[in-house]
Amino acid sequence: MSRLIEAQPAALNPALPVTLQVGDVLRLAASGGRVREGSSVELLGIFTEGLVGTDGTVLTPLGAPNTVLFRARVPGQSTVDVVTGDPWRSTRSNSVTVVVT
Amino acid sequence: MAGPRDEMSRNLHSGNGHAGPGTSGPQGCEIKLLPDRLHEDAAAFATRVNPVNAPLRIPMAAGLSIEPQALTMVTSKYWGPAQRRLTVSFTESPSEDLRARIISHLNAWAKSTSVSFFETDKAGDVRISLGQGGYYSYLGTDIKLVPPNRQTMNLEGFHMGMPESEFRRVVRHEAGHTLGFAHEHMRKELVSRIDREKAYAYFLRTQGWDPDTVNQQVLTPLDDADIMGTPADQDSIMCYQLPGEITSDGLPIRGGVDINKSDFTFAGKVYPKAQAVLEHEWPPSEDVLLPT
Structure with missing residues (x-):
């Protein structure tokens, strides 16, 4: 079964690769991201988290995107950038190695 | 600064501002409200008088924009004039x-x-x-x-x-x-200062955002007809800072660092300290028909 794996960007160690299985989705609380190198993972998208309100409508807060999803496509190794911070003031970009088995 | 237009119009234009005899509560100016049944007609009439009175359409995430009428009738964001x-x-x-x-x-x-x-x-x-x-x-x-x-x-x-x-x-x-205030940097006057291609390149480089995300976050202005508020104000607390690297003139959109005088003034008009009241409601047979 594929897994939805949540990771805290601040807790990721650039020296320690994240190991995923094909089909896994990696979820990061971040304002942006990209695949820097490799094709074993793909960027599913950069999202603003919303929710279904008590009246059944979809509610979206006002703020920058705050969720980034990567999907493990095929076995191999990739490097992804994860952007955190305030997109309008100061951001930090960290590179993370992802190994897909 | 811009806010939720339909309810604010109702608040600011629905009465003569004078309390009737026997009114209790704070002394001085009070704001009168129309009965609920007249809100939609009053909004339509106000829009005919001046298009800038039209209801606010608030840009949401891509594909989630709300039609003006739905906003007017269902999802107004305004808390109302009462304390x-x-x-x-x-x-x-x-x-x-x-x-x-x-x-x-x-x-x-x-x-x-x-x-x-x-x-x-x-x-x-x-x-x-x-x-x-x-x-x-x-x-x-x-x-x-x-x-x-x-x-x-x-x-x-x-x-x-x-x-x-x-x-x-x-x-x-x-x-x-x-309180219901939208983003000031979505005002047309400020968005028009942004060079689209520079913005796409900048946010792709710094955030990894695709053009759709940049459009939604930065380049989709509020329509003038949707806005009630002060003139576009890059120093409003509701305005993000945007770098000169993405503007046509090379000057940054400064962005607000605190509630400024204009913000305070506008917010005070939208949410006046004087309490609004609905009283002495008349029967529907006495409603005045608006000119078409």
């Missing part, structure tokens, strides 16, 4: 001094408005998380629709060691959203 106390709780357990500091900045708006914030030990109207997710708030009365186990405002990582300037810039900005 309002919004309760506040925290989803984590920050220290007492941090809770008090955050609430004091929420209450900065109370200087000119009738809205104030008070801490509660139950689930508040405003539920603040300091966890991951960046800075955000749901808009105006939408916070009442957020399930009670979810935060309505996020202030990621706020702590007592942060400079006062960040409390002023961020907490007061998010409180503005809670």
